[in-house]
Amino acid sequence: MKSMIMIIIGTALVNNVVLSQFLGICSFLGVSRQIKPAIGLGVSVIFVITISSAVTSLLYNYLLKPYGLDYMKTILFILVIAALVQGVEMFLKKKSPPLYRALGIYLPLITTNCAVLGVALTNVQNGYTFGQSVISGFGTAVGYTIAMVLLAAIRSRIREEDIPAPLRGAPIVLIAAALMSMAFMGFSQLSL
Amino acid sequence: MNKYLERLYNGIIKENPTLILMLGMCPTLAVSTRAVNGLGMGLSTTAVLIFSNLVISLVRKIIPDQVRLPAYIVIVASLVTVTELLIEAYLPSLYDALGLYIPLIVVNCIILGRAEAYASKNPPLLSVMDGLGMGLGFTAALTLAGLVRELLGNGSIFGFRLLPESIEPIAIFAKPPGAFLVIALFIAILNMIGIKTRQRKLVEEDCCGNCAACANRCEKAQEGGTE
Numbered sequence: 001m002k003s004m005i006m007i008i009i010g011t012a013l014v015n016n017v018v019l020s021q022f023l024g025i026c027s028f029l030g031v032s033r034q035i036k037p038a039i040g041l042g043v044s045v046i047f048v049i050t051i052s053s054a055v056t057s058l059l060y061n062y063l064l065k066p067y068g069l070d071y072m073k074t075i076l077f078i079l080v081i082a083a084l085v086q087g088v089e090m091f092l093k094k095k096s097p098p099l100y101r102a103l104g105i106y107l108p109l110i111t112t113n114c115a116v117l118g119v120a121l122t123n124v125q126n127g128y129t130f131g132q133s134v135i136s137g138f139g140t141a142v143g144y145t146i147a148m149v150l151l152a153a154i155r156s157r158i159r160e161e162d163i164p165a166p167l168r169g170a171p172i173v174l175i176a177a178a179l180m181s182m183a184f185m186g187f188s189q190l191s192l
Numbered sequence: 193m194n195k196y197l198e199r200l201y202n203g204i205i206k207e208n209p210t211l212i213l214m215l216g217m218c219p220t221l222a223v224s225t226r227a228v229n230g231l232g233m234g235l236s237t238t239a240v241l242i243f244s245n246l247v248i249s250l251v252r253k254i255i256p257d258q259v260r261l262p263a264y265i266v267i268v269a270s271l272v273t274v275t276e277l278l279i280e281a282y283l284p285s286l287y288d289a290l291g292l293y294i295p296l297i298v299v300n301c302i303i304l305g306r307a308e309a310y311a312s313k314n315p316p317l318l319s320v321m322d323g324l325g326m327g328l329g330f331t332a333a334l335t336l337a338g339l340v341r342e343l344l345g346n347g348s349i350f351g352f353r354l355l356p357e358s359i360e361p362i363a364i365f366a367k368p369p370g371a372f373l374v375i376a377l378f379i380a381i382l383n384m385i386g387i388k389t390r391q392r393k394l395v396e397e398d399c400c401g402n403c404a405a406c407a408n409r410c411e412k413a414q415e416g417g418t419e
Contacts, residue, residue: 181368
């Protein structure tokens with residue numbers, strides 16, 4: 001139990017996927033204009049990363065590893081993730097229309113989000129078991145959501161400010177992200 | 193200008209993938225801690241980009257339109273796996289430094305973006321030159337970011353110490369926040385000297401996140417512009 005909590009804190013705060021590992025930067029900058037879509041994408045990412053960590057962990061431990069096909073992992077994982085996102089989208093459309101309306105527009109954005117593949121590969125690299133993979137996937141996605149919602153909140157305040165002309169647009173957003181990243185570095189002292 | 197050289201110029205200067213198109217930000221931010229890492233990552237991506245453009249251009253008339261994206265992803269993933277194995281075998285120190293980011297070349301927006309926007313519509317030789325130009329543009333931007341971060345964060349360039357011992361390097365530039373700061377600085381400088389980047393599009397229009405959609409949209413915007 002304690003190790004599980006350690007994994008969640010480690011992946012969500014200490015090694016934040018966006019602010020210290022730089023995965024999923026595109027959507028982090030792209031969808032953080034307002035808080036509501038940021039939460040929507042965050043929830044979809046939590047959903048997809050948790051499922052994809054479970055599936056890729058099973059595939060790796062029971063298919064690739066026993067047959068010595070380790071080198072196939074990149075190809076297999078990216079295909080599984082692409083298919084999975086499509087599958088989740090179709091399933092939600094049929095079984096849960098309200099959830100689909102809330103998350104649907106974000107799901108296609110996630111296929112090429114490098115955080116999803118990044119988590120799957122990190123789990124394998126760290127030699128995580130099935131349970132640990134799912135927990136680490138969940139923690140990573142929670143960290144992603146935290147970072148994105150925080151940035152969206154900061155950006156909604158920046159918009160009203162008088163920013164020097166060369167810094168308008170992407171530079172000021174990146175500087176805000178840099179300051180957040182510094183703040184998150186404080187978590188590196190955190191140990192249980 | 194010769195149309196092959198024009199592709200090189202286009203990739204390195206006019207449509208520099210990192211600084212002008214703002215694609216492939218993840219590896220740019222992550223591996224630019226040192227100039228040599230940036231150079232290694234840039235050249236690995238260039239190799240993948242050249243071959244993926246070549247293969248996709250060769251099979252562009254065979255692949256049915258509906259399944260082209262999965263097909264491109266499989267081609268790119270295979271090439272990335274080959275590159276990863278080669279780096280692991282011949283450049284182990286680079287392999288350790290780049291780690292996770294080598295397999296993640298698969299999801300680099302630049303590669304699928306070029307496949308969709310250029311290689312799927314143009315003959316092989318031109319596509320190869322396009323891949324080379326874009327790859328070198330990416331390498332140049334990554335190395336430049338690496339140079340600045342290494343000089344400020346470590347006081348050295350390509351591992352050679354430049355600043356005297358008495359000057360304490362600013363360690364934060366070698367750490368994650370430094371990456372955001374240096375890239376912000378680059379774009380701010382480009383803004384100041386009046387070079388238009390696609391950043392507004394990326395940040396304001398929820399572009400990217402999905403490379404294929406992004407490539408489509410950018411392409412549509414271009415077509416709209418020429419009509």
